[in-house]
Amino acid sequence: MYNPSFKGDVCSHRHAIFLDNFIRRLFQNPKKIAGPYINPGDTVLDLGCGPGYFSIDMAKMAGTGGRVFSVDLQEEMLSRVVQKSVQNRLTGIITPHRCTQENIGLGPEIKADFILAYYMVHETLDHGKFLSQVRALMKPEGRFLMVEPLFHVSRKKFEQIVKTAMDTGFILKDRPPGKGGRSVLLGI
Ligand SMILES: C[S@@+](CC[C@H](N)C(=O)[O-])C[C@H]1O[C@@H](n2cnc3c(N)ncnc32)[C@H](O)[C@@H]1O
Numbered sequence: 001m002y003n004p005s006f007k008g009d010v011c012s013h014r015h016a017i018f019l020d021n022f023i024r025r026l027f028q029n030p031k032k033i034a035g036p037y038i039n040p041g042d043t044v045l046d047l048g049c050g051p052g053y054f055s056i057d058m059a060k061m062a063g064t065g066g067r068v069f070s071v072d073l074q075e076e077m078l079s080r081v082v083q084k085s086v087q088n089r090l091t092g093i094i095t096p097h098r099c100t101q102e103n104i105g106l107g108p109e110i111k112a113d114f115i116l117a118y119y120m121v122h123e124t125l126d127h128g129k130f131l132s133q134v135r136a137l138m139k140p141e142g143r144f145l146m147v148e149p150l151f152h153v154s155r156k157k158f159e160q161i162v163k164t165a166m167d168t169g170f171i172l173k174d175r176p177p178g179k180g181g182r183s184v185l186l187g188i
Contacts, residue, residue, distance in 0.1 A: 006073065007101060010123050013076035016051040020080075028180040030057035034116055036176075037143045037185075041065035042113040045137060047104070048072060048120025052081035052094075058116070059085070059093040069112075071097045071104060101125050104133045112137055115144040119181065122153045127161055132168040135188055144170065144186040147179045158182040 011019075018024075034054060038044060040063040046055045049070040059068045068090075070081045078096040085094040099105050102125070115134060124130040134144060146165070148158050162184050166172065174185040 003074070008123060008125050010073060010101075011050070011119075013051075013074045013080075016077065016080060019050045020053040024053065030054050031061070033118075033147070033179050034058050034114070034145065035061060037114045037145060038062055038066075039113070042067075043111065043139075044068045045106070045110075045112045045115040046070045047115060047117040047134065048123065049081060050077050050120075052077075052084050054116055054118060055081055055094055056084050056088055056090065058114075059088075059090040062093060064093065066093060068094045069097050069106060069110065070094055071099050071106070073099060073101060102129075104130075104137070106137060108136070110137060111139045111142070113139055113142050115142065117144070117146045119147065119149050119152075121146055121161055122148055122157070127164045128168060131165050131170070135169055138188050140188060142188065143173065145176075145179070145183065146186065147181045147183045149181050153182060155182065 038058060038061040042062045044058050044062050049055050049072050052070055055068055055070040062068055072078055078098055081096050085091045165186055170186040173187045176183050176185055
């Protein structure tokens with residue numbers, strides 16, 4: 001069940017249909033958005049994965065030697081990811097992981113080549129705390145792509161989030177265009 005006691009503004013699983021449909025595929029192609037940063041065999045994190053719109057394609061890109069951790073607060077979102085993993089025969093690559101609003105909760109043994117946070121950082125309660133947890137999950141040469149929606153997150157708010165990321169030790173690598181929102185590529 002969606003937990004209405006989540007603090008802040010969390011996109012309900014009841015909106016999952018808007019996050020995974022053929023129309024979105026026309027405008028936000030996962031291969032164009034995440035493809036340039038993923039190689040076969042990579043470890044990938046999809047933070048705030050929702051119904052797994054990006055997880056499925058990223059698992060195909062990472063291939064049988066790779067791993068994708070699909071992370072979300074909501075069990076209902078993760079159930080959809082599991083369902084699609086089975087349909088696409090990707091259960092050996094995708095690991096669903098339920099986190100809390102305070103903690104991502106992935107072990108220190110997991111270090112990612114690529115981390116995606118698509119339309120989700122503005123929903124986190126404490127951006128600084130969240131981003132420092134993200135940083136700890138990255139390989140030294142890893143990349144973190146953060147994309148925020150134009151309609152929900154003003155330029156000013158986005159720049160505040162980017163500054164918070166830099167304050168936690170991220171380095172700005174790129175401002176890639178064509179990612180479907182306000183975008184930044186970060187490294188450590
Ligand atoms: C607008 S949806 C985007 C889903 C997905 N990234 C996509 O683009 O299709 C935001 C998602 O982030 C999740 N979320 C919000 N706060 C979170 C947090 N602190 N940790 C993990 N997931 C979170 C919500 O449950 C929701 O599924």
